Amino acid sequence: MSTAEDLPVLGAPVDRVDGPLKVTGQAPYPSDVDLPGQAHAALVQSTIAAGRITDLDTTEAEKAPGVLAVLTHHTVPRLPRGPMTSLGVSPPAPLQDDRIRHHGQHVALVVAESREQATAAARLVRVEYAPADPVLDFDDPRAVSVDDPWGLDSHRGDVDAGLASADVTVDAVYTTPDNTNNPLGLFSTLAAWEGERLTVYDATQWPAMVRETLAEVFGVPEVSVRVLSPFLGGGFGAGLRAWPHVILAVQAARDVGRPVKLVLTRPQMFTSVGHRPKGVQRVRLGATADATLVAIEHHSTSLLAVEDDDYEPFAAGSAVAYACPHVVTADRQVRANVPAPVSMRAPAHAQGNFALESAMDELACALDVDPLELRLRNHADVHPALGLPWSSNALRECYAVGAERFGWSRRPARPRSRRDGHWLVGQGMAGVSYPWYQAPSLARVTVTADGGATVASSGMDIGTGTYTVLTQLCAHLLGLPLEQVRSDLGDSDLPEAPQAGGSGLTSALGSAVADACERLLGALLELVRDDPESPLHGSDPEDVVAAGGGLRRRGDPGRGETYAAILARHGRPQLGADGASTPAQPTELGMALAGAFGAHFAEVRVDEDLGLVRVSRVTTVIDGGRILNEKTARSQVIGGVIGGIGMAVFEDTITDPTTGRIANATFGDYLVPVHADVPDLDVTFVGEPDRASALGVKGVGEVGLVGVAAAIANAVHHATGVRVRSLPITLDALL
Template identity: 65%
Template sequence: MTAIIGAGIDRVDAALKVTGSANYPNDVAYPGLAHAALVRATVAAGRIRAIDTSAAEAAPGVLTVITHLTAPRLDRGPMTLLGPSPPAPIQDDRILHHGQHVAIVVADSPERARHAASLVRVEYETVKALLDLDDPRAEVTANPWNLDTDRGDVAAGFAAADVVVEGTYTTPDNTNNPLGLMSTVAIWHGDSLTVHDSTQWPHNVRTSLAKIFKVPESGIRVLAPYVGGGFGAGLRMWPHVILTVLAAREVGRPVKLVLTRPEMFTSVGHRPHSVMRFKLGATRDGRLMAIDADGVSPVAMEDDDYEPVSLCAATAYGCSHVRTRDRQVRLNIPCPGSMRAPAEGQGNFGLESAVDELAHALGMDPLELRLRNFAQADPESGLPWSSNALRECYRLGAERFGWSRRTPQPGSMREGRWLIGYGMAAVSYPAYQVPCQARASLHRDGSAFVRSAATDIGTGTYTVMTQLAAESLGLDVSRVRFDLGDSDMPYSPQAGGSGLTGALGNAVHLACRRLVGDVLDLVRDDANSPLRGMKLDDVTVDQGRVHRVGIPEQGEAYSDILARHGVEELSADGRSIPPRSEDLGMAVAGAFGAKFVEVRVDPDLGLLRVARVVSAIDGGRVLNEKTATSQIVGGTVGGISQAMFEDTATDRETGRIANATFGDYLIPVNADIPDIDVIFVGEPDPATPIGTKGVGEVGLVGLAAAIANAVHHATGRRIRTLPITIDQLML
């Protein structure tokens, strides 16, 4: 075997991106391309009393204006792996949230489309919007996805506890803001359809459009070879995609729609705000006796996104008595959706802040408290973990960070005018994997082509799958081409949930192994081959050759075998199956980690600076250390942003998002980000053939709690509401 896996090679798509040659959806052009613009509701609840499109229709270059009065009836999209599809757009006169699409205008240029959209006049009959979780008029659903947990006897656990802490923790709406504006280009060819879309899941777009427009899936092709980020915004097929496809059918021309930045805030989901209550009880020596957690978050009026923010408490620690409860409240808000580390990003902030409060109440080092409650086995099933290097994350992360220098008393560490704080948080992110398919082909020249309908949203999928295929086939990376982002390729699930690398990687590995087996089948009865009669277990691959294990000279090159047998191309398919705990006799483990943070606080000005971050991560087998490190660094930046900056501000009277631009929505800049140290620990996870765990989500989780805990250590102030702002810190 070669030694390609693990090496931090440069991204194979880097040159295309830095030279501007990578073709993103908003780069796509067709002859006769028309452009679309949206008209959005300016109220949060009510009905459209009248809509006047005459001025827009008369504007130069306008091809059509589609409203609920002229749009055909469309079915809702199908149930997906991530839940129901969002409702179809402009189907009636109801207004369910501010910014809802009420019309789409198509013109011969983007400028003319936007101008015409501004001419559409809408009159509304308004009602008082539901915008507050505590509004007594709102519909509340308990345990909507049946994920609430009960373990042991929580009341008895608290009765046996010496120390009990309880707190309420809140997180605000955050909005996915990938740098690339999400865009769609649609073109009909008779009854066939091609769509270029900023999606993280091409097959979902194809399946959804087939149901909505009543056309066969075989007649739809969805292309997303490059996506300008996503962070979860591209996991669902949003209404603007449907409108673009509808507009293209209506005008008989290809149509492009590029969302504006303000439209991104109301069109492609957001992390919903949450209110969480965590109650923890422990013995005097730090043994957790009971955990009780409740969470509530909003959902849109006709949507079913769900974020069980309390659920993380069920498996984070070895505690015998645990109860978690989650509720949803229907409000007049845009549809929420996944944003990097959904549910865990919010829930971990509450849980790990509460654990820190418990450590302080016990007079115990926060790291020691977590070590004493390490879950030796999966707390829910009782099965041993397939792998769990969290203890090693604690140990190596603390050593690298210098945790032993921490003095226990809040406010006891200082450097000049700055108060110094050390904080930490434990992280566990659940395993997630679904079936995936890939196809691998060998060409007569000895090169390989591997493909699957996955997407690469910046995570490095092109690169790590090229590496994996190269190692599995014994080829140099330069001899392997990996392609993705095309729904005509073998099925792939979404790029999200930290599940794609495992699902796709296992499928690629199996496809390549079968391909080598097919090569051996060619020479099974070949008297001229030194590999005659050999099986997969008898051989290994290296430098473009198949040879007997331990005997490199007893083998031959792929190119020679294919040429001798007159084969131009040989292909094999691989299909990965998610591991099941009940089959393995062990709990399939996700990623684990420990986050250590140093902050500095100016008590007079209320300034907060993050000085250092150390992330120790158990991510199983790391396929590319450079791209994996980049994932943790990017997640760390997102975690700092969640802790200190991001807050989608909705006016509680009108439902309008008040800061829907990069001028008003705060995100960190380079000067806000400190040195970020990343350590990978642990071994390949035996639950899957390639031994990986996802690291895309775990990089963000824990940063908000670690920063808040560090602020408490620096100042003595316990921050339970994100983001942490100047007014909370002025002493």
């Protein structure tokens, strides 16, 4: 048996199925949920970066109107740390002792009848500290460092010999600052205990992980914990952890015996839910005179919190970006008294690509060869480390189509060649090879008595369009109109899916949904094949297709019946099937698993007198394998590109070098791109369905961001002749 062969809904740029809820204000984000009898909580955070609490006086706060409880390290029981995840150890449990590890660490939580009362009372908590001298940067001799934290350091060939054999070399140091994820939605946790049963509405990208964490921390079975995150006001990685404030809200709800709601403030979003950590990278490249790469050496050092993990192998991507015989990549993380970093859209690769692709541009200048030509000459036709063919790779097409659409061939070779009045105009480009990632996933698909179907999964839609593409996929595979399929997501009681992160959810969860549909169709076919009353009685499975809201004879659509009819005749209110997907293994397939590829071409205008940088247009071409919905996929890439513009020219979380306090923790001071900063963006998809993915899908949530910073920096160099190796590119670097 096979499913409908024409693809009326798969790939079509259909409108988001959750769109009507979102544009009418009806979509329930975690902070929108209220429970009867709920109390409100407000955090008190440390005002030193390192040291100890010597006294914590809650007397006044406890006497304030409406206050129900004040949680401190004196009141909170000893809690175990959450479990290990694929992103490393869980954050430390909150309020366990008197130690301060970073500025803005939670030191107390006030619970009161109203939000205003909790906030006012939080100001009455008096904290005395014995401050210590904090470690705040890489070069502090007291800092503890971790070499190769993720086991991804790599070497092949002999990089020193490679560099020695090179006709031209580049040796440069690049720095990237802390950036803060800053999703628009303030993170919120609403926790309610009923006996040993715990329900939590949480701003998470990973409901299953939060459930496991809370079960472990509070010593209850996982089945008695339910975590809901059906809608989330953005995350960009900030929702990939069970943060200390989540644990605190749950503890508070247990203490006061009522539901407790905690909504972070915007300044708290800078210290409590992660950030992209600052880093320093040194890249050495060597090439022969004919522009053939002979050596890549890429070292990175980035900042890490005192007791957390963070997946940031900046340099790892350089091992597989180009065909090159001699390569070394090495990453180091340095522990400091800073808030915990976390993945922020394209973790590690956003930063690592900026260094590598800037260095490639420098190499092109040194070789006097076109930057695009340099990349084409060193294109990795096979996976450079494994020597295997890629499961899909349309990077050359990305370059070709992008160059054509952008008009790259008309770009003058020399910097400072074009001006428009007082604006210097420059063009730059960068390539992207995003890594493959996938985790195991489950899903359930159920057909119901009304003839429609439901997809169910704990996986969630962070805004990528998961609701929509799963609905499309299920509708396609079951031969149903879109309106008859519903997706229920973001509920840990539903079959477990991985995080909305790593550009891996669509492939993992989509494959599980496809598997569930196949099993469901098999079960339905069993029902009808042996049923004399069915028009499909005795049919060969190969001759049956899913179409027209039911099962049909291939080539004879009049012969068949709807799911509703099948269920009704067998007296079943519904019939469901569980599906699963597991990540492919490259050795079994004889292929290197490919992530998305891409190319960005950027044009900037730099005010010669003022140093102002304006990004005037960007052309982006992405190979994302099979695109399930061109409208939502395009939005993903647009969002990524603009995130890249932010990284390139605006975003910079500034930490005071003596106190460790973040100095710009508001949207007024931490600049993100706004409407007026965003030029015309040209986004195109190329490529073929990926051969290693059941659906042919490669994720596109992150690839759009990677490479934008380098393309812009390279364009700034082309405009001005000034090479800026430190982000963000602000006017002071160009004056």
